[in-house]
Amino acid sequence: MNRRQTLAGLSALGVSISTSHAGAAGKRPKVITTLGPVEGQVKSGVSVFLGLRYGQDTGPARFQPPRRPEVWRDVAKADRYGPACPQQSTPDAYGKSEDCLFLNVWTPEAQARVKRPVMIYLHGGAYNNGSGSDPLYDGTNLALRGDVVVVTINHRLNAFGYLYLSRIERLLTGQAWPLRYSGNTGQMDILLALEWIRDNIAAFGGDPANIMLFGQSGGGAKIATLMATPSAAGLFHKAATMSGQQVTASGPGNATLRATAYLAALGLKADADSLAKVQVLPMEALMEALKAPDPVIGSGSMYFGPVVDETHLMRHPFYPDAAPQSLHIPMMIGNTRDETRAFLGGNAANHSLTWDDLPTKLPPQYRVDIDPWLVIDTYRRLYPDMTPSQVFFAATAAGRSWRGAIIEAEERAKAGAPAYVFQTDWQSPKDGGKWGAPHGIEIPLIFRTTHEASSVTTNSAEARQMADLFSDAFVAFARTGSPQTQALPQWVPYRMEKRETMLMDLPPALAPDPRGEERKLFEKVPFIQQGT
Incomplete structure (x- = not known):
């Protein structure tokens, strides 16, 4: 049997075999996956495979679980990103389509002979946007x-x-089929992608036994949810989240209220005829209806996210505790010092607030039910030099974004599986420094893309130093389960006694219970994750 016949036979058995690598001068890297052969490109010495299909077009089976693609024989070009899921607000240069189940791979060498850690990034966008x-x-x-x-x-x-159409379907038909998974199909897509990675990543030079998930904002929330999802067990081995918490998922009652309101925005009723229609309406109509106000939150566009549907997701990710199924998985949990400047800092008025402005400005933005005068008085006592605007940004970050991260870290520590916790303190010099250390600042630091025009970090010398600090820590975590590097002081996991937190700055420092008085202030009241 010659080499070509051998490869063909292995491919027919579903074995992933690499046929070339980036080091081969003048050649495009080719890999035979379990679905068929693919051809990438070489960029800066890295083999890059864009737009690799891991699932079928979801349009013909809208609101249903994803399906594996049919096997192909001809070489598929993997030199262009696939379309993004249809969404309301975020433009995408590569189009929007219900045929959106694609992934992208960057590898130093597309060869199975070396097993490298695999770092899978789940993008943010609050479950609504992004790619x-x-x-x-x-x-x-x-x-x-x-x-x-x-x-x-x-x-x-x-x-x-x-x-989530399952309850409506069941009330109408007495059974929850075929829409019983509709509230979590986005999560099921991720699981299908993880299965593809498990089965194929060795051919790209990755180690299927060393898979790390990392994600920011909504991406981190997706990871937290996967850590409580039974069907995700064994598909990843490490988890790192940045400003992306999912303490609670949506309950089925609230999810049904949203489904009913969304159908109404489409001009449909909660009846059997409407259930059939919503599955075949034009994609554009469904995108337009996303503008409908949220009936649970009472403001803003519709919230969508994972649902405790008792079919795919049986519990909340970090309530009443950290999901036992994932306590063995090493975890990093991070937040930024100035989270809400990313959302509220673009409004010039928020930079010139008065003390009289704060009692009405604060409550809608810190998102917990606590007396605003208590918040103002506490911050003025703790930080007498703070301006009203500085108090506004600090308090909204503490109550709205940081609180969920603290709860997750506490639940891990209580369960005896502490996480490595960090707080990004380094402040961007962009626009005179008005953004501080905002939501999303870690992304270009970890990916080392500070040179991109959209990076809030700028490409200053300090930004590049922070990129070294962050990317090396995340790589160390992917490789060993600990983010410890020589550039960092000894990083001790978070324990309830000292609440150890790495302050990511120049220089970095491990601090016990940073902003502890702020933490105590907001833990006086229950935290309910917005939308759930």
Whole structure:
């Protein structure tokens, strides 16, 4: 049997075999996956495979679990990102389509002879927007720096991935089929992608036994949810979240209220005829209805996210405790010092507030039910030099974004599986420093894409130093389960006694219970994750 016959036979058995690598001068890297052969490209010495299909077009089976693609024989070109899921607000240079189940791979060498850690990034966008093709997520520099395999994923979002129609269907028909999974199909897409990675990543030079998930904002929340999802067990081995908490998922009652309101925005009723129609309406109509106000929150556009549907997801991710199924998985949990400047700092008025402005400005933004005068008085006592605007940004970050991260860290520590906790303190010099250390600042630091025009970090010398600090820590975590590097002081996991937190700055420092008085202030009241 010659080499070509051998490869063909292995491929027919579903074995992934690499046939060339980036080091072969003048050649495009080719890999035979379990679905068929693919051909990538070489960029800066890295083999890059864009738009690798891991699932069928979801349009013909809208609101239903994803399906594996049919096997192909001809070489599929993997030189262009796939379309993003349809979404309302975020433009995407590569189009929007219900045929959106694609992933991207960056590897130093597409050869199975070396087993590199695999770093899979789940993008943010609050379950509503985004894709794996953002320039900030280009994996080239991270793959080179860390000698790792980097993966980004597209999956279904908003109503396409999280419209919970199961209860309506069951009330009407007495059974929950075929829409019983509709509230979590976006999560199921990610699981299908993880299965593809498990089965194929060795051929790209990755180690299927060393898979790390990392994600920011909504991406971190997706990871937290996967840590409580039974069908995700065994598909990843490490988890790192940045400003992305999912303490609670949506309950089925609230999810049904949203489904009913969403159908109404489409001009449909909660009846059997409407259930049939919503599955075949034009994609554009479903996108337009995403503008409908949220009936649970009472303001803003519709929230969509994972649902405790008792079919796919049986519990909340970090309530009443950290999900036992994932306590053995090493975890990093991070937040930024100035989270809400990313959302509220663009409004010039928020930079010139008065003390009289704060009692009405604060409550809608810190999102917990606590007396605003108590908050103002506490911050003025703790930080007498703070201006009203500085108090506004600090308090909204503490109550709205930081609180969930603290709860997750506490629940891990209580369960005897503490996480490595960090707080990004380094402040961007962009626009005179008005953004501070905002939500999302870690993304270009970890990916080493500070040179991108959209990076809030700028490409200053300090930004590049922070990129070294962050990317090396995340690579170390992917490789060993600990983010410890020589550039960092001894990093001790978070314990309830001292609440150890790494302050990511120049220089970095491990601090016990940073902002402890702020933490105590907001833990006086229950935390309910918005939308759930």
